[in-house]
Amino acid sequence: MNTVLAAVLDHLDVHPELDAVTVTVHGYGDLDVVIQCDGGSVAWVARVLLAWAATLEGVSAIAWRPPHGESVHLDVTGVLPSGASVRVYTGVRFDPTRFPDLEPRGRQSLGLTVLRAWAVDEQAVAA
Numbered sequence: 001m002n003t004v005l006a007a008v009l010d011h012l013d014v015h016p017e018l019d020a021v022t023v024t025v026h027g028y029g030d031l032d033v034v035i036q037c038d039g040g041s042v043a044w045v046a047r048v049l050l051a052w053a054a055t056l057e058g059v060s061a062i063a064w065r066p067p068h069g070e071s072v073h074l075d076v077t078g079v080l081p082s083g084a085s086v087r088v089y090t091g092v093r094f095d096p097t098r099f100p101d102l103e104p105r106g107r108q109s110l111g112l113t114v115l116r117a118w119a120v121d122e123q124a125v126a127a
Contacts, residue, residue: 032085061114
């Protein structure tokens with residue numbers, strides 16, 4: 001078995017609370033693994049990404065808006081304990097109040113403090 005895939009499976013065994021719908025192992029580029037999670041409300045997505053962030057090292061987060069502009073993808077990148085680089089992502093509906101300066105095809109850095117605020121935001125739960 002691919003050692004990177006084995007590392008991801010081991011990580012998921014150690015952290016059964018983590019959400020992972022699709023796992024893609026790359027043999028090229030800067031990332032070793034891309035993990036897609038379930039979408040949902042902003043609060044749900046923030047909690048899922050924060051759970052992953054808590055298990056990774058060197059974590060950063062971004063929000064990016066695809067060309068069609070109807071959604072926003074939220075990504076957390078970091079490194080697994082095995083040393084494999086990983087990107088965990090999911091999407092939410094575009095909300096011009098929450099993302100006022102994020103144009104289609106745009107990217108913005110996203111602090112984990114923002115994700116923490118969204119995770120407990122009652123309005124985000126209803127979104």
